[in-house]
Every structure is written in structure tokens, then in C-alpha cells.
Amino acid sequence: MIVFGYKLPMATSLILWAILWEAVGRLDLVSLIPPLTSVMMRFEEIVPTETFLDALALTARAFALGTGIAIVVGVPIGVVMGRSAIVDRLLLPWVNVFVSAPLTALVPVIMALFGFGETTIVLTVVLFAIWIVVLDARAGARNISASLVEMAHCYGATPWQAFSKVYVWAALPEILAGIRLGLVRAIKGVIIGQLVVSVVGFGYLFEIYQSNFLMEHLWALLLVLFALAFLIDGVLGYLEKRVEYYAAAR
């Protein structure tokens, strides 16, 4: 961005918004928005506490497990859907329904089935993440060049060999794009799960801060979560770039 002949770095707008936030907070315009600096102070205060670290550990565990399941189950299903018309016909309507459905409404159902524990949160993560992983893996598998499929067939690949040695790799760029989107959804899932359950992890913290009107704490917590989501997305974007070179060469 160039303003009056000066080249401004990307972070400039961020700083501008931060200043605005600070000003709004200082002027006490909206009681829900405390100044950014006091939010930052809270930051230091709450992050080292045991409740916070426990919540972070639980979130990390549920997130890792949930996305792990979503990937390990979702990618093979997607690839098989992309290569087999029958499986595709069978599953596609469901995947399409779930990928756009308001999944938050289903969380209470999971909670009713699996209780208030970590299982519910893990399953919520899976529920949020898996559909887009399936859909993108399917798109990748459908885009594999016909001659590569023929090559595998021609040189005697068994269905398992074709799947594990050719299809998954050939569809990798789309699979990774799907995983990236899945992870972003998983972050939503892990937070929404905890909010609905609201007796464990960040959900518990949110509950306390909210009911006691601790706005600075609440914002500090939100900033941490936003930063985390941003970081995960960034790491995946980087990984995706690394396999891009052969996306064009297929």
C-alpha cells in the first residue's frame, strides 16, 4: 500500500485498528470494549494461570485428536468417492448436507450421547472438520489425469497400490487445501464444543468471564484464540505452497 508516496508495510492497517480500539476503550464509549492496553495487561495475568493452561492443553488435545480423526477418516473416504461412482452416489448427498449445515445445532445431540467430557469436544471437532476434508479430497481424486490412472492400471497396480501409491499423492494439493480449511473449521468446532459444554476448558473460562462481566479477560482470551487460529492457518498455507510446484505438473 502506498500513501502520499510512502510505502506502508502490511501491518500498518493492524496498527491503525489497534489505535482505534485503544481510543474507543479510553473514551469509554462502549462498556463492552475496554482499552487494548488493559486487555494486553490481562493477557500476562491470565495466561500463566493453571485454569488457562489446563484449558489450553484440553483444547490442543481435542483439536489434535479431532483433526487427526477427520483427516485419517476423511481423506480416504474423499479419494474413494472421487474414484468410485457408486460410493460417490451413496455418500455425496450426505457430505453436501453436512458441509453447509449449521453444525452447532448438532453439538447438544453429541453432548446428550457422549456426556460433558472431552469425547464430546473431540467429536464436535470431527463433525466440523471432516466434511470439507472429504469434499476436497474427492475433488482432488476426480482431477487426477486420466493417463496417470491408466498408468497405474497398466503397470499392474492393485486397487490398494493405486490408492496408496498414486491417487493420494496425485490428489495431495487438493487434499492439503481441504485439510487447511478443515483445520480452520476445527478451531471453530473446538471452541463451540467447549462453549456448549461450558464446564470444561475455555468454555468454562468464557462462562466465568462472561457471567462476572470481566470484559478485559474475555477479550484477552479471544485474542489468544484468534492468534492461534491465524498461526495454524499460516503454517498450513506454507505447507500448501511447498507442494504447489507439482499441482501444475500433473
Next chain:
Amino acid sequence: MSAAARQVAPVDPRSAGAMVSVRSVSKVYPGGVEALNDISLDFPRGQLTTLLGPSGCGKTTLLKIVAGLLPATSGEVLVEGRTVTGPGPERAFVFQDFALMPWATVLRNVAFGLELRGTPRSEREDVAAHYIAQVGLKGFESKFPHELSGGMRQRVGLARALAVKAEVLLMDEPFSAVDEQTRRKFQEDLLQLVVNEQKTFIFVTHSIEEAVYVSNRIILLSRRPSRVMRIIEPDIPRDVSPDQIRRNTAYLDTVESIWQGLKQYLD
């Protein structure tokens, strides 16, 4: 018909010397497009036979039926007397667009056929290295396909087909995605390969010059639905230099005669 190329009977009933026989093969695609109409052909052992015809005439369809990649609507294909029901280890395919795995090195690509058969790693890599050297890519074993030129990629495709030690090599317009100069070199190398490897080559091309230059026999197919129009055996001396072949009158006459035959299909 020029004196330089003699015409032979469309089907040789005694297919004793044939490595591959195609028996009354027809192919109708779903939707009713008739690609092949009652094709019967023999492909002699140790020779390079070219399928030549107007574009879209079903040459590639026939090749893929021989490869076992496509089922014939009727008729059958025999390889060494056995009916083809799918791909087999005695046939290897060279693809027009190379069909290399971009995530694998040249070495792994070439060894892939053997990898699928479960050949131990060191053994298959030795075989692959041998054929990589034979196609002139020594030193490129650990490169990836995107680091190679089009011509080099097709050499990888060729080495992969050779590495499985198939008796029949099926080549689907292998040089069409390669630049003109590289293609000429390729054609010269292919002649050498036919002599050295003693394999049965079935070659599809739409280039008349290429067909006449590399083939022992040329099968001219008509426009869709394809029938065998003519079989030509170019009577060209092969033991002279490439440049002499390209200036040989028999070569030029055969090219001209095929062109006259195919011209009618261009409207």
C-alpha cells in the same frame, strides 16, 4: 501404389509369427460413437508396426484395447495366443503425456512397474538405473519430472516401459508432445531400440513422415468408424545413416503415397 512400398493382404490368416493378434474388434462408445469397425490385424514379433490414420480415427482406442485398458465391444485381442482381459506384465505402455508421477524421482518413476510387482528395492533400482542409462539420462536419477524437458520426460516414460521387460511395447503418440528436433533424435533412437531389444512395438502416430521413418509395417486406418484401409511395408534400407534414409527415394515415395491416400479425409 508406388513401387517402393508393397501392399500386402489386409489380414494374414496364418498368424503364426504374430505376437499380438486383433480379431474382428469393434468398439462402440457409450452414447453410440462407433470408433472401430471389425478390425483384424496381426502384429509380427520383433517388428515395429504403426497405426496411422486421420485424427480422431480410433488409433489410440485400438491401442488401449490391446493394452487392456479399454474393453472391446466385440471381437478379441490375443497376446501370444492368450486372450486379453486386462493389462498384463507382457505389455507396457508409453503415454502421449508421459504420465509420470511428479512427486517421484526419475529413478522411482522408472522402477515403478517393478515396485508394483514387489521387486526388492535394490534390485529394481539397479534395473531402473540400467534403463535410465540406456535412454541417455544417466546422472538424472534423482531429478524430479518437473526439472526435466519434455523430451527427457518421455525418455523416462520409455525407460519405465523397458524396465518391466515387457515383450510388447505400446506407444501412444509418444513424440507428439516433444519439440521437432528432439523428436527426430527420438525416432533415430527408436530404430536402434527396435533392433537391439527385439521386442514387438505397436506405435500410434499421426505423422506420416514419422510412421514411414520408424516402421516395419504401417497400418492405415480410415476415418471413424475405423477400418483397415491399407497395410504398407516401407522398403527402406535401415542400415544407412538417418540423413540418407530421410533423402531416400523409397522413403519419400512412401510418404507421398500415404499422403495421397489420407488427403481425402481432410475437408
